[in-house]
Amino acid sequence: MGKTRVARTGNEAMAEAIRQINPDVVAAYPITPATEVMQIFATYVADGLVDTELVPTESEHSAMSAAIGSQVAGARTMTATSSQGLALMYEMLYIAAGLRLPLIMAEVNRALSAPINIHCDHSDTMGGRDAGWIQIFSENSQEAYDNLIQAVRIAEHKDVLLPIMVTTDGFIISHAMEAMEIYDDKDVRGFIGTYKPLLPALDHRNPITVGAIDFVDYYFEHRRAVAQAMINAKDVILEVGREFGRKFGQEYGFYEAYKLDDAEVAMVCLGSTAGTGKDAIDNLRKRGIKAGLLKIRVFRPFPAEELAARLRCVPQICVLDRSDALAATGGPLFAELLAAMYEDRSEHKIINRIYGLGGRDIKVGEIEELLSAQVSAAAGGKSIDRIAYLGVRE
Amino acid sequence: MKDIANNWKDLPVGGVIDEPGTAINYETGDWRTLRPVHNKEKCINCLACWVYCPDAAIMLKDGKVEGIDLKHCKGCGICAQECPPKVKAIKMVEEADFR
Amino acid sequence: MGEIIEIRWHGRGGQGAKTAALLLADAALGEGKHIQAFPEYGPERMGAPVQAFNRISEEPIRLHCQVTNPSIVVVLDTTLAGTVDVVAGLPEDGIILFNTAEEPAAIRKRLSIKGLKVFTVDASGIAKEKIGRDVPNTPMMGALIKVTGLLDFDRMLEDNKKKLTKKFRNKPEVIAGNIEAIETAYQEVKSE
Known part of the structure; x- marks a missing residue:
């Protein structure tokens, strides 16, 4: 070859x-x-x-x-x-x-x-x-x-x-x-x-x-x-x-899981952000936060059961959507993943952040901050917005 | 004609009709309120009716008009309209008159 | 995750900042390094300030965000320094290399640069003399490698020769001119 x-x-x-x-x-x-x-x-x-x-x-x-x-x-x-x-x-x-x-x-x-x-x-x-x-x-x-x-x-x-x-x-x-x-x-x-x-x-x-x-x-x-x-x-x-x-030499499936097995928090995303995310995951782990990442490769057909099974062990999940459904149930990736995990819903806190519209950059630090905030909120029993925007000037 | 499947699994892929000429199985003759009546005596076999008929309902034999395919003729009257005025070999008659 | 060296190129549309970033990345790839090269895209046209970026690393590069804190900046057109913040995001010990006939100390004073290692090379002058046109990007590569030690100079030169030979089969003078320009800039780049 x-x-x-x-x-x-x-x-x-x-x-x-x-x-x-x-x-x-x-x-x-x-x-x-x-x-x-x-x-x-x-x-x-x-x-x-x-x-x-x-x-x-x-x-x-x-x-x-x-x-x-x-x-x-x-x-x-x-x-x-x-x-x-x-x-x-x-x-x-x-x-x-x-x-x-x-x-x-x-x-x-x-x-x-x-x-x-x-x-x-x-x-x-x-x-x-x-x-x-x-x-x-x-x-x-x-x-x-x-x-x-x-x-x-x-x-x-x-x-x-x-x-x-x-x-x-x-x-x-x-x-x-x-x-x-x-x-x-x-x-x-x-x-x-x-x-x-x-x-x-x-x-x-x-x-x-x-x-x-x-x-x-x-x-x-x-x-x-x-x-x-x-x-x-x-x-x-x-x-x-x-x-x-x-x-x-390189096998492909529905998704790529990165440091997910023991993760207490995981980000889920599509496309290039997964690369930036992996660096953020490594940094978080250096800081002692067990973070992981799941990159969805196949969005249609949506591998609902497989994704739900893979994320079943992760208590905190943050879905990053690079498109907005405008006052629907979050972005499309979030809505579908939430539906896929409906039966396990009591086990998880799943949040959604709409980011990167029109090419707005997403940085390693932003992802780190996002996931660490989710972990601290969970530990402190504090509430955190379920659906929100990341990186927009408020 | 093959039987149409009665479930989604056996339908041809992509809704393709995989054999030609299946329109013959769809009889549109009972849509007709006016029936074209062809007069062989007057007909000069110019075949204008055959050319213009949108349903291919003018039947030919040896290049001459044999009659109208009443299983498919919808009674639109185009044949009677296109028949040359000096010939007038096709006349539209109320379908009710035949029942 | 290994250390990633990030570089920002400043130029004007049409000056070859993007090409310079691509050339450098290609040369680094030739040395077995992992690379990225990408321009900043917008409505810029000929003459407008543009930027291009490089990431170079011994390890695979996964980052796909913008470069905001480069350790090296290359300014292809020093007249940009008045309108564009060319030192933005550079660390205290960052490297900045200008295409100018001026001395580094003069540039530092004129632009009130604090900290950083400032280098200059008359890449435009060299290009005009050796290549016959003001195409500063190839000589700047030579100077950049001298001041950063990013790549092996001889290997880079060899690599460039091969690529230029492919591209300018019918113009041997362009190949020789480019190679000489890179070598001259490598020798003539000035530090403080």
Whole structure:
């Protein structure tokens, strides 16, 4: 197994993965901070390094429409977008899922307007969380690359056949150069295999109708089948993650647990904050506070039972949401985790902090302070806000 | 035509209709309030009705109009409208008159 | 968790602060170190003050927050010092390196810098002479390595030669010019 140690930004890492995947078709429209993914990939197309038909469209809605058409035709298809671009794709996201198309998207998390902002938060993909797309978050460039390679196998698995988005944090990962390892082309291609579409529309010997109408008679059954595909994706994600580990060295699951086994307090988060969090956990442990971290990698399907089981032994939990549901039950990650742990609720104090909107930095010290305050409040029997904002100027 | 599954597990993936021409199984003839009556004597077989019929309900035999497929004709009257004025080989008649 | 060295680059949009951070990170990677290089993004355009950052460590780097307390600052354009707080967050024994023909003592006095180790090098002058254009970022790399000892100079030079050869296959004079500029800056950087 050949590996090369390189320095890559998140966008470069994703473009590299797409080059190695060598999709039949890529349809995309540029948007900051995801633009570079396609900009770099377009040079690969121009240089003849891939066999891909690159379709530059006039909007993200068109990009997703073209990607859907191409995937229906039987082509392995990818796209990349961010923020408003994903928002413009919104109605087509549901169509891709409902038609059970294993489309693959490189998504770079960015805040939504207004006010205009180009920096990271998770509001964009949270908006599409119930669209029927598998959602996998990445902590760094390496994970973005690894996740995108695995995404092909997950999406195209016969028990799944759902579109998938792999995300990175805008600028924090997309534009930050880090050391990572890339694998040899032949190993990646061997791992992903060739795409065998179930019912390609261009198979003229077996004509099909795609996108037919379903009224009260069958719509519900078809949506139930989409839900089942999402449920099935859980086993497939684990299976592909294990196989990836055997082949490339790093195994992947639903989450990563860091110093969690004896933790009295744990933070739960998505994406790049987990990296900063690990340094905070180490500092807290030096100070004698048994802190741990749980980084959720797979947000859709939401691994509710697995997360609840893993956190069962942790009395104090702080869920960090990089998006706000605005006067709902906290952020989306908190609400889902709280529901997942409902049956164990008496054992835990679970709090929520909305942080980092529009790219607002989160520092090691802030996380340390947050978790140590939660521990002292618990020890002193003091109350602490269940849902609050972290890092906003009050 | 295959039987449609009565549970979600056996439905074709993605709501695809995996065989062509299934519209023939959906009989729309009883939507009709006006029935086209074709007069073979007057008909010049220009096939304008066949071209314009939105339901492919004009039946041909050896390139000539054989009659109307009443299982699918919805009685829209486009055939009668498109039949050349000097020919007038299709007349729309109240469906009630046939019952 | 090993010690992480944090560096901040100040420049103007178009001057190559981001490229300098990328080059340094790439060179450090070549020595088997763990690295990060990232610019500060905003609405900045050509000429506007910009910043770029590096983290360099013997251990894997997990931090993904901004760099606010660097131990080293590199100022690619000394005229920025009037409008941007270039010493912000530096510790008492921090290093600051300016691209200027002035002496370190003169800069210290003019900018009222207290503490810190101040270094200067005329990277723009060197670049104009050796490369033919005012591209101070590569010579600044040479000076930075001299004053910090961050990397092995000869290995960095070798690494740079390889990368430049790849990039400027048809312009051997650019390669030679860049290498000479790095070497000159390495020798000419001034301390107090």
